[in-house]
Amino acid sequence: MTRILFAGGRVFDGTGSDPFDADVVVEDGRIAAIGTGLDADEVVDCAGTTLLPGLFDCHVHVTVSDISLIKLFQKPFSYQFYEAARNLRSTLELGITTVRDAGGADLGIKKAQADGLISGPRLEISIGIISQTGGHGDDWMPSGHCVPLTLPHPGRPSTVVDGPDEMRKAARELLRAGADVLKVCTTGGVLSPGDDPRHTQFTPAELDVLVAEAAMQGKAVMAHAQGTEGIKNAVRAGIRSIEHGIYLDDEAIELMLAHGTWLVPTLIAPIAVIRAARAGAALTDEMIRKAEDVAEVHASSIRRAVEAGVKIAMGTDSGVGPHGTNLEELPLMQAAGMSPGEVLAASTSSAAELLGFGESLGRLEPGFRADLVVVSGDAYDLAALPGRIREVWQDGVRVVAPGSQK
Known part of the structure; x- marks a missing residue:
């Protein structure tokens, strides 16, 4: 050659x-x-x-292109897969050659990229977001209707579960469907209709089952974790990475250091929600309020984690914000106290280590x-x-x- x-x-x-x-x-x-x-x-x-x-983004949603609730109703089911191809290409053009999809991409999208049918970063996939009833991944609205960012289909099982037994089955179904990593919501979030980012979701017993099921198949777990106690529950359970980490306290940071837990900050995510609302996206008042409430405390928490030496890997939550703008995260990481070299390392070698590519990429x-x-x-x-x-x-x-x- x-x-x-x-x-x-x-x-x-x-x-x-x-x-x-x-x-x-x-x-x-x-x-x-x-x-x-x-x-x-x-x-x-x-x-x-x-x-x-080649750069990494450890938290994207390639099948999500718009968070406006009205537009979600208007797109045919299969449209998301064509959008995913476009989103992957836009991401690749930024120099991001590997991504971890945090919910939405199924095995077909991963295989299409690997086989050269579409151009984009290689993918690690979580397929679905495991949520309790009424949790961050439960898209039930007060009207009784559900408005999910990603609909279940044969390659993307339903992931709203309650109790250890349902948690075990969901984990096994996601692994059967080709998940490289399992994602769980241990707290509420911004874009969910009825919960609070500070509130805890899932019990330690449920999380223990999830981590055990993943470990038996050589897989890790990532946690959407914004509130303090939910972050601590995730770390104690042996979850590999905390996504967002908005309300960190000293004990949470100490636990992350002791367990070697990774933090994927996604500092751009709440900013993207605020921008979308100002641009006219159909979001509830509650969603907008939550984004505004968390933006400043988010930056402060990440700054304290950086100062303490928590392991950081770059991620953006793209899909919440536009794909192709992923590198906006980097100056925000620098503003949180990382040097430019540290930011680029978090986007290359550190991210590769988190995703299990540390001996071949990054x-x-x-x-x-x-x-x-x-x-x-x-x-x-x-x-x-x-x-x-x-x-x-x-x-x-x-x-x-x-x-x-x-």
């Missing part, structure tokens, strides 16, 4: 160390060498650019899969990064070329 030399640029290797001058050689879809005086069959001129590992290192992003200028200028993505390579194949971004 052709040896490709990325020549004349700087390299951010994913570890958090500052970029350095070096060339990179790719062969057979892997990084073959990093250094100087290297040779190859084909040369990519990288003068004036920085090479990054770093520019010989033997690793050749996911590379060519960025014009200074990659540490995080606010300007979306407009500086020049090329994207996935497993040694150029999937986004100069000028091809929309």
